Amino acid sequence: MLKITVFGSGTSHGIPVVGCSCATCTSLDPRDNRTRASVLIETANEHILIDTATEFRLQAVRNGLSRLDAVCFTHPHADHVHGLDDIRPLSRERPIPVYGSASTLREIKKRFDYVFKRHSAGGGVPRITMKNVYRNRPFLIGTTRVVPLEVYHGSLPIFGYRIGNFAYITDCSRIPETTVPSLMGLDLLIIGALRERSHPTHFSFSQAIELIERINPVQSYFTHISHNHTHSEICSIIRKATDKKIEPAYDGLLCTLE
Numbered sequence: 512m513l514k515i516t517v518f519g520s521g522t523s524h525g526i527p528v529v530g531c532s533c534a535t536c537t538s539l540d541p542r543d544n545r546t547r548a549s550v551l552i553e554t555a556n557e558h559i560l561i562d563t564a565t566e567f568r569l570q571a572v573r574n575g576l577s578r579l580d581a582v583c584f585t586h587p588h589a590d591h592v593h594g595l596d597d598i599r600p601l602s603r604e605r606p607i608p609v610y611g612s613a614s615t616l617r618e619i620k621k622r623f624d625y626v627f628k629r630h631s632a633g634g635g636v637p638r639i640t641m642k643n644v645y646r647n648r649p650f651l652i653g654t655t656r657v658v659p660l661e662v663y664h665g666s667l668p669i670f671g672y673r674i675g676n677f678a679y680i681t682d683c684s685r686i687p688e689t690t691v692p693s694l695m696g697l698d699l700l701i702i703g704a705l706r707e708r709s710h711p712t713h714f715s716f717s718q719a720i721e722l723i724e725r726i727n728p729v730q731s732y733f734t735h736i737s738h739n740h741t742h743s744e745i746c747s748i749i750r751k752a753t754d755k756k757i758e759p760a761y762d763g764l765l766c767t768l769e
């Protein structure tokens with residue numbers, strides 16, 4: 512059984528965007544309040560987080576997270592890693608393994624250099640161990656098999672992840688043909704889709720829909736959503752474009768897979 516909680520569903524600014532008074536940023540619909548993108552995956556034995564988003568602490572508190580067994584990083588952009596310091600209370604008992612590509616881990620080491628310096632005992636820094644993983648080469652977290660999916664974020668190769676029949680891909684503008692077979696037979700896909708208008712480093716809604724129509728997951732959700740559209744506007748954009756089961760994700764959304 513897999514339990515997936517969307518910790519955050521927003522693009523890099525977070526929604527509401529600081530200083531913005533657009534319809535989405537001033538919306539009273541709680542689903543239009545989008546913190547930075549991240550998901551928690553609970554398997555029978557493990558709690559696995561994908562990315563430590565900027566609001567990780569708020570997301571963890573809001574969702575009652577009390578245990579964390581691993582973090583899988585998609586890429587080292589600020590919105591996906593800057594919450595790392597706040598895993599401290601969860602790494603007190605034992606270091607938490609963090610998984611990512613060599614370049615992602617290198618960048619995290621640079622950004623969080625204080626974590627790797629000698630320091631006195633205490634709650635001062637998150638305790639982590641770096642685990643290099645490779646594109647399309649499955650690895651185990653405890654008993655859970657995880658597949659890093661190579662996708663492109665503009666010209667940058669980054670990772671999505673597949674666990675069982677669930678895949679999470681964010682900040683993607685192109686999926687190489689070598690990754691497509693790993694996206695077949697999904698029950699659930701959470702895919703980054705920024706807005707209706709195209710963008711050089713993120714899928715637009717129509718590009719994400721095109722992918723979904725090709726790989727045909729049972730259910731899909733958009734994430735990493737901008738402030739260009741409210742939740743209800745996105746629902747109607749999707750309805751007009753396709754009859755596939757696609758909805759915009761929102762913070763706190765819970766999906767359970769048997």
Ligand SMILES: [Zn+2]
Nearest residue numbers: 523588590682
């Ligand atoms: Zn991002």
Ligand SMILES: [Zn+2]
Nearest residue numbers: 531533536738
């Ligand atoms: Zn706005």
Ligand SMILES: [Zn+2]
Nearest residue numbers: 586588664682
């Ligand atoms: Zn990014």
